[in-house]
Amino acid sequence: CLIGLLQTWRGTIRFMEQDVTALEADARARAGFGYIPQGRDVFPQMTVEENLRVGELIGGPGGKKLPELVYEYFPRLKERRRQAAGTMSGGEQQQLAIGRALIGNPSLMILDEPSEGIQPSIVQHICEALRSFRNELGTTIIFVEQNLDTILAIAERCYIMEKGKITQSLAGAEVNEDNVREQLLL
Template identity: 40%
Template structure:
């Protein structure tokens, strides 16, 4: 579904991603792992064309989107949940979700019913300021906003980072449900090895902007984790 070939990505003059080849299959959860600073977030932002300069090709269902602006990539079907959530100050829950509709190619401006199924809390607090929610509730809101874009691929950057433990399970359950029950392809940057092993079908480990290891989730051994992820 998503194919990257010889992808190089830069922040200014810093070369972050080096000649990276990657294939994400339709209907899978694909997990990107690695230590801090190896290029995981840069890779995700390169997919969206955000704040990066790239060389190489990015194809979505056979269409080269590597030269398309960010809003076009969203219209093509890539939904993004950034690290830190980036909830818009001053807007309430409903307004934050509806921002995602601006990226829809069909012009619709309504909240997908799936959002209320996954996150009933949000439906009960539509007029509450998004920035007044807890960290976990804001993450639910950020995922809801991405779902409002009507994505074919959902890209999440460390969705359980900094979230209270009682909400982490709800976020993980929602991600798995989106994939298993609703067929959404998910690209996930994650540090929790347990979740990567149980949720993902395949993984890649990055090191200095290059692929250090890749395979099926069952091949994500303790040895690989110690070698490429331990401090």
């Protein structure tokens, strides 16, 4: 519902003081939403560079684009810019999916399971990049994640959900407290 792929059945979604509830997904992307789905969804036949150019289409014609910044955060993408995205590792594809969203300079990035199926060293690099987006660019990041280390590396605030309902709200550091960890692991 947040990114516009499903209709809301009640309530309102407000973004930057605007009601975006009725906007389609593409309009939300142009309004500043960046979405990185679970499974990455890069265009496998296209090169890294071509995938990133798709990201340049997002954010509207006058929006600031950040192609060099993507290569700064993810230098591996620059090395592989002429390589077909489908031949890259899962971690490289995840960096590409994040870079494709970042290139449109979103105000809000939404990630679904950013660490899924990725080797720990690449997850650590992705977490560092996401913290930089938040701290240096002012990008708000919402992510769904089950990996506790990833949560602790990125989150400032955590919402625990059970069966689609928020059951707890915690500061990011509180998730690492023994009593909270025990409760979450039950």
